[in-house]
Amino acid sequence: MVVLEEQLMKARDDLMAESGVFIPVPDAKEEAIIERIFDLAKVTGRHKVLDVACGAGYFSRYVEPRCQRITGVDDNPVLLAFFREGIAATYTFSLGADDLPHLEHMPNYSDESFNVVVCQSGFRKQKNPAAVLSEMFRVLVPGGTICVADIVGTTDSDGRRQHNELLQLVEADHKDLLTIEGYEKLLQDVDITITGREEIELDYGVGEWLGKFGIDDTVAEKAREMIAGWLGDDAPDLDVREENGAIRFRQRFEVFIGQK
Numbered sequence: 671m672v673v674l675e676e677q678l679m680k681a682r683d684d685l686m687a688e689s690g691v692f693i694p695v696p697d698a699k700e701e702a703i704i705e706r707i708f709d710l711a712k713v714t715g716r717h718k719v720l721d722v723a724c725g726a727g728y729f730s731r732y733v734e735p736r737c738q739r740i741t742g743v744d745d746n747p748v749l750l751a752f753f754r755e756g757i758a759a760t761y762t763f764s765l766g767a768d769d770l771p772h773l774e775h776m777p778n779y780s781d782e783s784f785n786v787v788v789c790q791s792g793f794r795k796q797k798n799p800a801a802v803l804s805e806m807f808r809v810l811v812p813g814g815t816i817c818v819a820d821i822v823g824t825t826d827s828d829g830r831r832q833h834n835e836l837l838q839l840v841e842a843d844h845k846d847l848l849t850i851e852g853y854e855k856l857l858q859d860v861d862i863t864i865t866g867r868e869e870i871e872l873d874y875g876v877g878e879w880l881g882k883f884g885i886d887d888t889v890a891e892k893a894r895e896m897i898a899g900w901l902g903d904d905a906p907d908l909d910v911r912e913e914n915g916a917i918r919f920r921q922r923f924e925v926f927i928g929q930k
Contacts, residue, residue, distance in 0.1 A: 674756070681755040682726075691748040692884030696728050699872055703819065703923060704732050707790060710866060710927050711817045713737050717785040722773055722806055723792025727753035734758070741784070745772055774801035779809045788817040793853075795843045800856055807860045810930045816862055819925040821872075823847030829905035832896075836906070839893050840883045853926050862928035870923040873909075875916050 674682065674695060682693050696704065707729065713719060717737045721730045724742030726749045734740045734757055741760040742753050754761055762778055773796065787806045793799045806816055821837075823830035830847055837844040848856070850867075857864055876897050880890045898917055900910040909920040 678756050682752060685748055685752055685755075689748045691746070693726050693749065693752050694882055694884070697882065699874075700728075703790070703870055703925075704729050706868070706870065707788060707817055707819055707925055708733055708736070710868060710925055711786050711788060711815050713786055718783065719786045719788065720779070720784040720806075720809060722787060722789040722802065723795065724753060725749045725791075727757050729788065729790050730757050737786075741779075743773065743776060743778075772796055772798075772802070774798055774805060776805050776809065781808055782811045782814075783809050784814065785811055786815045786817070788819075790817075790819045791821070793818060793820045794837070794847055795841070795845055797845055799848065800859065803856050803862075804860055807862065807930060812930055814930050816857070816928045816930065817925065818853060818857070818928075819923065820853075821847060821921050822850050822853070822924045824905075824907040825849050825851070826905065826907065829907055832900075833906035833908065836893060836896055839889060839896070840880065840885055850924055853924065857926060857928050862930060864926060864928050866925075866927035868925045870925065871920050872923050873918060873920045875918050877916075879919075 686693055713733055713736055715736065715738060718739045719733055719737045719741070721740060721742040724730055724744045725746070727742050730740045730742045730753065739760055740757065741762060742757065743762040744750055750761065787810050789802070789806065796802050810816060823833050834847055837847070854864060876894055880893060897910060897919055900906060900908065901912060901917070904910045911918055
């Protein structure tokens, strides 16, 4: 679906070598999520779509041929550079320094300028997700669709803390997991009517999952030990288990669809 051709893979390798920033490639599970979000958001050829926290642009790359225009916004200049390699579309700016807002203020975009606004796997990386969602709402046309999709945490605070610690270990920009109830409240607080919600299970072997992050062996081993420590006492509610001598676990990925 979004499998990268040889030329784009070379651009990815060159950017990683130059910048030292790891640029992930979606696996089959993540590709299925991209396709499902597109279906749930009901994107058509008449729509202008904003991809918030677009990263390397895999969602945009899938959507571009199927909409009127796709625009991506992110604060990582390396990922945006790769986005430009793969998407013949509209690009935007990098906000840059840590002391500036992340995606909490997008002055390049006027009110009510997009039919569909999507944020996939980006909310757990925001310092102020409510402010980001408020901006997403501002640029959305009346009657337009917002889609927020990300991993969710358990309602048990200690279990969610442990899950956060795992993600902070492997993702340098991870901030905090929200619960399902947390996402529902965020959407309702900006007057988004929730019209749909779907859970997608992401089931991984530990080694398979760790290979997605470009981390060194020391960090990978620490993460592996952390997950193994939840066998029999699974506070993060990740269904950690041993199958055929290998440890597997499951994260819950929720897709929320709302209308302005």
